[in-house]
Amino acid sequence: MLIALNDDITAEQKQRLAAGIWRRLQQFETVEMNGKTVLDVHGIFPETFRGEFERMEGVEAVFAPDAPLVCNVEPTRFFDKFALIAGPCAVEPGDGLFQLAQELKAVGATALRGGAFKPRKSPYLFQGLGLDGLKILKEAGRAADLPVVSEITDTRDVELFNEYVDIIQVGARHMSNTPLLKELAKIGKPVILKRSPTATIEEFLLAAEYLFADGNTSVMLCERGIRTAEPATRNTLDVAAVPVLKTLTRLPVFVDASHGTGFAELTAPMSLAAAAAGADGVMLEVHENPPCAYSDAAQALTTDAFSRLIKQIAAVRAALEVSYE
Numbered sequence: 001m002l003i004a005l006n007d008d009i010t011a012e013q014k015q016r017l018a019a020g021i022w023r024r025l026q027q028f029e030t031v032e033m034n035g036k037t038v039l040d041v042h043g044i045f046p047e048t049f050r051g052e053f054e055r056m057e058g059v060e061a062v063f064a065p066d067a068p069l070v071c072n073v074e075p076t077r078f079f080d081k082f083a084l085i086a087g088p089c090a091v092e093p094g095d096g097l098f099q100l101a102q103e104l105k106a107v108g109a110t111a112l113r114g115g116a117f118k119p120r121k122s123p124y125l126f127q128g129l130g131l132d133g134l135k136i137l138k139e140a141g142r143a144a145d146l147p148v149v150s151e152i153t154d155t156r157d158v159e160l161f162n163e164y165v166d167i168i169q170v171g172a173r174h175m176s177n178t179p180l181l182k183e184l185a186k187i188g189k190p191v192i193l194k195r196s197p198t199a200t201i202e203e204f205l206l207a208a209e210y211l212f213a214d215g216n217t218s219v220m221l222c223e224r225g226i227r228t229a230e231p232a233t234r235n236t237l238d239v240a241a242v243p244v245l246k247t248l249t250r251l252p253v254f255v256d257a258s259h260g261t262g263f264a265e266l267t268a269p270m271s272l273a274a275a276a277a278g279a280d281g282v283m284l285e286v287h288e289n290p291p292c293a294y295s296d297a298a299q300a301l302t303t304d305a306f307s308r309l310i311k312q313i314a315a316v317r318a319a320l321e322v323s324y325e
Protein backbone atom coordinates (compact mmCIF):
# COMPACT_ATOMS: atom_id res chain seq x y z
CA MET A 1 0.00 0.00 0.00
CA LEU A 2 1.35 3.40 -0.96
CA ILE A 3 0.33 6.47 1.03
CA ALA A 4 1.15 9.70 -0.82
CA LEU A 5 1.53 12.70 1.47
CA ASN A 6 0.33 16.27 0.85
CA ASP A 7 3.18 18.57 -0.10
CA ASP A 8 2.26 20.84 2.80
CA ILE A 9 1.85 18.11 5.44
CA THR A 10 2.86 19.41 8.86
CA ALA A 11 5.40 17.66 11.06
CA GLU A 12 2.64 16.95 13.57
CA GLN A 13 0.34 15.38 10.96
CA LYS A 14 3.22 13.27 9.70
CA GLN A 15 3.98 12.03 13.19
CA ARG A 16 0.32 11.12 13.81
CA LEU A 17 0.18 9.25 10.52
CA ALA A 18 3.39 7.37 11.22
CA ALA A 19 2.16 6.40 14.69
CA GLY A 20 -1.15 5.17 13.20
CA ILE A 21 0.59 2.98 10.66
CA TRP A 22 3.07 1.70 13.16
CA ARG A 23 0.35 0.74 15.65
CA ARG A 24 -1.46 -1.37 13.06
CA LEU A 25 1.33 -2.76 10.90
CA GLN A 26 4.63 -2.21 12.72
CA GLN A 27 6.47 -1.22 9.56
CA PHE A 28 6.71 1.20 6.66
CA GLU A 29 9.35 2.84 4.53
CA THR A 30 9.50 6.48 3.45
CA VAL A 31 10.36 6.82 -0.24
CA GLU A 32 10.45 9.67 -2.77
CA MET A 33 8.38 9.04 -5.92
CA ASN A 34 8.01 11.60 -8.73
CA GLY A 35 8.89 14.40 -6.34
CA LYS A 36 6.34 13.28 -3.72
CA THR A 37 6.92 11.75 -0.31
CA VAL A 38 5.26 8.35 -0.14
CA LEU A 39 4.96 5.89 2.73
CA ASP A 40 5.36 2.37 1.40
CA VAL A 41 3.59 -0.06 3.74
CA HIS A 42 4.43 -3.72 3.16
CA GLY A 43 2.47 -6.77 4.11
CA ILE A 44 -1.05 -8.01 4.31
CA PHE A 45 -3.85 -5.92 5.82
CA PRO A 46 -7.59 -5.56 5.50
CA GLU A 47 -9.14 -3.30 2.90
CA THR A 48 -10.64 -1.16 5.71
CA PHE A 49 -7.14 0.14 6.51
CA ARG A 50 -7.10 1.90 3.20
CA GLY A 51 -10.15 3.99 4.08
CA GLU A 52 -8.76 4.78 7.52
CA PHE A 53 -5.54 6.14 6.06
CA GLU A 54 -7.35 8.02 3.29
CA ARG A 55 -9.24 9.96 5.95
CA MET A 56 -6.14 10.96 7.92
CA GLU A 57 -4.93 14.54 7.76
CA GLY A 58 -1.95 15.16 5.53
CA VAL A 59 -2.74 12.25 3.20
CA GLU A 60 -3.24 13.05 -0.46
CA ALA A 61 -4.05 9.59 -1.79
CA VAL A 62 -3.74 5.89 -0.95
CA PHE A 63 -2.96 3.25 -3.55
CA ALA A 64 -3.24 -0.47 -2.96
CA PRO A 65 -2.02 -1.90 -6.26
CA ASP A 66 -1.54 -5.42 -4.93
CA ALA A 67 -4.30 -5.82 -2.31
CA PRO A 68 -4.60 -9.57 -1.69
CA LEU A 69 -7.89 -11.26 -2.56
CA VAL A 70 -7.90 -13.27 0.69
CA CYS A 71 -8.37 -10.01 2.57
CA ASN A 72 -11.16 -8.64 0.44
CA VAL A 73 -13.14 -11.39 -1.23
CA GLU A 74 -15.99 -13.16 0.58
CA PRO A 75 -15.10 -16.88 0.75
CA THR A 76 -17.48 -19.67 -0.19
CA ARG A 77 -18.46 -21.39 3.04
CA PHE A 78 -18.61 -25.19 3.27
CA PHE A 79 -19.94 -25.33 6.85
CA ASP A 80 -22.95 -23.27 7.87
CA LYS A 81 -22.33 -23.74 11.59
CA PHE A 82 -19.41 -24.28 13.97
CA ALA A 83 -17.43 -27.14 12.41
CA LEU A 84 -16.44 -30.21 14.39
CA ILE A 85 -14.11 -32.24 12.21
CA ALA A 86 -13.15 -35.47 13.90
CA GLY A 87 -11.63 -38.83 13.12
CA PRO A 88 -8.44 -40.82 13.28
CA CYS A 89 -5.05 -39.51 12.27
CA ALA A 90 -4.88 -42.28 9.65
CA VAL A 91 -7.47 -44.54 8.06
CA GLU A 92 -6.45 -47.99 9.27
CA PRO A 93 -7.13 -51.47 7.86
CA GLY A 94 -10.43 -53.10 8.85
CA ASP A 95 -13.89 -51.69 9.37
CA GLY A 96 -13.31 -49.80 12.66
CA LEU A 97 -13.87 -46.48 10.93
CA PHE A 98 -17.47 -47.36 10.08
CA GLN A 99 -18.41 -47.76 13.73
CA LEU A 100 -16.38 -44.71 14.77
CA ALA A 101 -18.02 -42.55 12.10
CA GLN A 102 -21.49 -43.54 13.32
CA GLU A 103 -20.54 -42.68 16.89
CA LEU A 104 -19.00 -39.37 15.89
CA LYS A 105 -22.11 -38.44 13.94
CA ALA A 106 -24.30 -39.41 16.90
CA VAL A 107 -22.43 -37.10 19.29
CA GLY A 108 -22.44 -34.14 16.90
CA ALA A 109 -19.38 -34.24 14.60
CA THR A 110 -19.95 -32.35 11.36
CA ALA A 111 -17.21 -33.96 9.24
CA LEU A 112 -15.09 -37.10 9.29
CA ARG A 113 -11.33 -36.87 8.90
CA GLY A 114 -8.79 -39.60 8.18
CA GLY A 115 -5.42 -39.60 6.43
CA ALA A 116 -4.86 -42.10 3.62
CA PHE A 117 -1.51 -40.71 2.45
CA LYS A 118 0.44 -39.95 5.61
CA PRO A 119 3.43 -37.61 5.58
CA ARG A 120 5.43 -39.34 8.34
CA LYS A 121 8.78 -38.21 9.64
CA SER A 122 10.37 -41.60 8.91
CA PRO A 123 9.90 -43.81 5.82
CA TYR A 124 9.75 -46.84 8.16
CA LEU A 125 6.55 -45.63 9.85
CA PHE A 126 3.02 -46.44 8.62
CA GLN A 127 2.52 -44.43 5.43
CA GLY A 128 -1.26 -44.82 5.14
CA LEU A 129 -3.44 -47.12 3.05
CA GLY A 130 -3.37 -44.89 -0.03
CA LEU A 131 -6.30 -45.31 -2.41
CA ASP A 132 -7.79 -48.09 -0.24
CA GLY A 133 -7.82 -45.63 2.64
CA LEU A 134 -9.68 -43.03 0.57
CA LYS A 135 -12.24 -45.68 -0.40
CA ILE A 136 -12.82 -46.70 3.22
CA LEU A 137 -13.11 -43.07 4.30
CA LYS A 138 -15.61 -42.24 1.59
CA GLU A 139 -17.75 -45.27 2.41
CA ALA A 140 -17.63 -44.66 6.16
CA GLY A 141 -18.54 -41.01 5.65
CA ARG A 142 -21.41 -41.87 3.34
CA ALA A 143 -22.77 -44.49 5.73
CA ALA A 144 -22.69 -42.00 8.62
CA ASP A 145 -23.87 -39.07 6.50
CA LEU A 146 -20.71 -37.05 7.17
CA PRO A 147 -18.61 -35.17 4.60
CA VAL A 148 -15.03 -36.42 4.54
CA VAL A 149 -11.68 -34.67 4.82
CA SER A 150 -8.32 -36.15 3.88
CA GLU A 151 -4.83 -34.86 3.27
CA ILE A 152 -3.29 -34.70 -0.19
CA THR A 153 0.48 -35.01 -0.41
CA ASP A 154 1.11 -35.20 -4.16
CA THR A 155 0.00 -33.01 -7.06
CA ARG A 156 -0.52 -36.16 -9.16
CA ASP A 157 -3.35 -37.22 -6.83
CA VAL A 158 -5.56 -34.17 -7.37
CA GLU A 159 -8.10 -36.00 -9.57
CA LEU A 160 -8.25 -38.89 -7.10
CA PHE A 161 -9.02 -36.55 -4.22
CA ASN A 162 -11.54 -34.69 -6.30
CA GLU A 163 -13.38 -37.98 -6.69
CA TYR A 164 -13.12 -39.36 -3.15
CA VAL A 165 -13.25 -36.52 -0.64
CA ASP A 166 -15.51 -33.55 0.07
CA ILE A 167 -12.79 -31.31 1.51
CA ILE A 168 -9.14 -31.62 0.56
CA GLN A 169 -6.68 -31.01 3.37
CA VAL A 170 -3.37 -29.40 2.53
CA GLY A 171 -1.17 -30.37 5.42
CA ALA A 172 1.35 -28.24 7.24
CA ARG A 173 4.22 -29.75 5.26
CA HIS A 174 2.64 -28.71 1.96
CA MET A 175 1.31 -25.26 2.83
CA SER A 176 3.83 -23.65 0.52
CA ASN A 177 3.76 -26.30 -2.21
CA THR A 178 2.67 -23.80 -4.83
CA PRO A 179 2.30 -26.26 -7.75
CA LEU A 180 -0.12 -28.26 -5.56
CA LEU A 181 -2.05 -25.13 -4.54
CA LYS A 182 -2.36 -24.07 -8.20
CA GLU A 183 -3.80 -27.46 -9.20
CA LEU A 184 -6.23 -27.39 -6.27
CA ALA A 185 -7.31 -23.89 -7.25
CA LYS A 186 -8.24 -25.18 -10.71
CA ILE A 187 -10.57 -27.94 -9.53
CA GLY A 188 -12.33 -25.60 -7.08
CA LYS A 189 -13.00 -28.25 -4.41
CA PRO A 190 -13.14 -26.97 -0.79
CA VAL A 191 -9.69 -26.87 0.80
CA ILE A 192 -8.58 -26.83 4.42
CA LEU A 193 -5.18 -25.20 4.41
CA LYS A 194 -3.04 -25.88 7.44
CA ARG A 195 -0.43 -23.45 8.63
CA SER A 196 3.15 -24.59 8.31
CA PRO A 197 4.88 -24.69 11.72
CA THR A 198 7.41 -22.20 10.37
CA ALA A 199 5.06 -19.88 8.50
CA THR A 200 4.22 -16.35 9.51
CA ILE A 201 0.58 -15.33 9.27
CA GLU A 202 1.40 -13.36 6.15
CA GLU A 203 2.98 -16.41 4.49
CA PHE A 204 -0.05 -18.48 5.53
CA LEU A 205 -2.44 -16.00 3.93
CA LEU A 206 -0.35 -15.75 0.80
CA ALA A 207 -0.55 -19.53 0.45
CA ALA A 208 -4.35 -19.16 0.59
CA GLU A 209 -4.00 -16.38 -1.97
CA TYR A 210 -2.69 -18.99 -4.46
CA LEU A 211 -6.08 -20.72 -4.23
CA PHE A 212 -8.02 -17.46 -4.52
CA ALA A 213 -5.85 -16.18 -7.36
CA ASP A 214 -6.88 -19.10 -9.56
CA GLY A 215 -10.54 -18.90 -8.60
CA ASN A 216 -11.01 -21.22 -5.59
CA THR A 217 -12.68 -19.22 -2.80
CA SER A 218 -13.81 -22.28 -0.84
CA VAL A 219 -10.90 -22.10 1.56
CA MET A 220 -10.69 -22.76 5.30
CA LEU A 221 -7.61 -21.89 7.34
CA CYS A 222 -6.37 -24.17 10.09
CA GLU A 223 -3.94 -23.17 12.84
CA ARG A 224 -2.18 -26.33 14.05
CA GLY A 225 0.73 -25.09 16.10
CA ILE A 226 4.03 -23.53 15.21
CA ARG A 227 7.59 -24.50 16.03
CA THR A 228 9.10 -22.63 18.96
CA ALA A 229 11.81 -23.32 21.54
CA GLU A 230 9.22 -25.00 23.82
CA PRO A 231 9.56 -28.82 23.96
CA ALA A 232 6.75 -29.53 26.49
CA THR A 233 4.18 -29.65 23.70
CA ARG A 234 4.53 -31.08 20.19
CA ASN A 235 3.97 -27.61 18.72
CA THR A 236 3.05 -24.26 20.23
CA LEU A 237 -0.59 -23.61 19.42
CA ASP A 238 -0.81 -20.01 18.28
CA VAL A 239 -4.30 -19.19 19.55
CA ALA A 240 -3.67 -15.50 18.90
CA ALA A 241 -3.53 -16.38 15.21
CA VAL A 242 -7.32 -16.86 15.32
CA PRO A 243 -8.29 -13.25 16.06
CA VAL A 244 -5.38 -11.97 13.97
CA LEU A 245 -6.53 -13.97 10.94
CA LYS A 246 -10.11 -12.94 11.53
CA THR A 247 -9.24 -9.26 11.41
CA LEU A 248 -7.28 -9.76 8.19
CA THR A 249 -9.69 -11.98 6.31
CA ARG A 250 -13.24 -13.33 6.28
CA LEU A 251 -12.05 -16.90 5.74
CA PRO A 252 -13.23 -19.47 8.29
CA VAL A 253 -10.47 -20.16 10.80
CA PHE A 254 -10.19 -23.60 12.40
CA VAL A 255 -7.91 -24.88 15.12
CA ASP A 256 -6.37 -28.35 15.30
CA ALA A 257 -5.47 -28.78 18.95
CA SER A 258 -4.39 -32.39 18.38
CA HIS A 259 -1.30 -31.58 16.32
CA GLY A 260 -1.13 -28.23 18.10
CA THR A 261 -0.36 -29.86 21.45
CA GLY A 262 0.46 -33.55 20.82
CA PHE A 263 -1.36 -34.74 23.93
CA ALA A 264 -4.99 -35.84 24.24
CA GLU A 265 -5.36 -34.21 27.66
CA LEU A 266 -4.33 -30.82 26.26
CA THR A 267 -6.71 -30.86 23.31
CA ALA A 268 -9.81 -30.01 25.35
CA PRO A 269 -8.48 -26.86 27.06
CA MET A 270 -6.91 -25.63 23.84
CA SER A 271 -10.06 -26.31 21.80
CA LEU A 272 -12.02 -24.30 24.35
CA ALA A 273 -9.44 -21.52 24.05
CA ALA A 274 -9.88 -21.66 20.27
CA ALA A 275 -13.66 -21.41 20.59
CA ALA A 276 -13.29 -18.48 22.99
CA ALA A 277 -10.87 -16.80 20.57
CA GLY A 278 -13.55 -16.89 17.87
CA ALA A 279 -12.58 -19.94 15.80
CA ASP A 280 -15.15 -21.19 13.29
CA GLY A 281 -14.43 -24.81 14.07
CA VAL A 282 -12.02 -27.36 15.41
CA MET A 283 -10.30 -30.39 13.97
CA LEU A 284 -9.57 -33.19 16.40
CA GLU A 285 -8.08 -36.65 16.18
CA VAL A 286 -10.43 -39.23 17.66
CA HIS A 287 -9.78 -42.99 17.64
CA GLU A 288 -11.86 -45.97 18.71
CA ASN A 289 -8.96 -47.22 20.82
CA PRO A 290 -6.36 -44.43 21.21
CA PRO A 291 -3.45 -46.47 22.63
CA CYS A 292 -3.60 -48.73 19.56
CA ALA A 293 -3.73 -45.97 16.91
CA TYR A 294 -1.27 -46.57 14.07
CA SER A 295 -0.15 -42.95 14.25
CA ASP A 296 -0.39 -40.05 16.73
CA ALA A 297 -1.76 -42.30 19.50
CA ALA A 298 -0.82 -39.87 22.31
CA GLN A 299 -3.01 -37.09 20.94
CA ALA A 300 -6.10 -39.13 20.05
CA LEU A 301 -9.31 -38.61 22.01
CA THR A 302 -11.90 -41.28 22.75
CA THR A 303 -15.39 -40.63 21.36
CA ASP A 304 -16.59 -40.05 24.93
CA ALA A 305 -13.97 -37.39 25.57
CA PHE A 306 -14.81 -35.78 22.22
CA SER A 307 -18.49 -35.80 23.12
CA ARG A 308 -17.80 -34.08 26.46
CA LEU A 309 -15.63 -31.51 24.73
CA ILE A 310 -18.34 -30.67 22.19
CA LYS A 311 -20.70 -29.81 25.02
CA GLN A 312 -18.07 -27.61 26.67
CA ILE A 313 -17.39 -25.83 23.37
CA ALA A 314 -21.10 -25.14 23.01
CA ALA A 315 -21.17 -23.74 26.56
CA VAL A 316 -18.18 -21.46 25.91
CA ARG A 317 -19.68 -20.20 22.67
CA ALA A 318 -23.04 -19.59 24.31
CA ALA A 319 -21.43 -17.77 27.26
CA LEU A 320 -19.50 -15.51 24.93
CA GLU A 321 -22.40 -15.12 22.50
CA VAL A 322 -20.17 -15.95 19.55
CA SER A 323 -22.23 -14.84 16.60
CA TYR A 324 -21.15 -17.17 13.79
CA GLU A 325 -23.37 -20.22 14.24
Ligand code: PEP
Pocket residue numbers: 089115119151170171172173194224256259
Ligand atom coordinates in the same frame (compact mmCIF):
# COMPACT_ATOMS: atom_id res chain seq x y z
C1 PEP B 1 -2.95 -34.44 9.94
O1 PEP B 1 -3.91 -33.68 10.08
O2 PEP B 1 -3.07 -35.66 9.94
C2 PEP B 1 -1.60 -33.87 9.85
C3 PEP B 1 -0.56 -34.59 9.44
O3 PEP B 1 -1.55 -32.59 10.24
P1 PEP B 1 -0.44 -31.46 10.00
O4 PEP B 1 -0.31 -31.30 8.51
O5 PEP B 1 -1.04 -30.28 10.69
O6 PEP B 1 0.83 -31.95 10.65
Ligand code: MN
Pocket residue numbers: 089090259285295296
Ligand atom coordinates in the same frame (compact mmCIF):
# COMPACT_ATOMS: atom_id res chain seq x y z
MN1 MN C 1 -2.01 -36.96 13.02
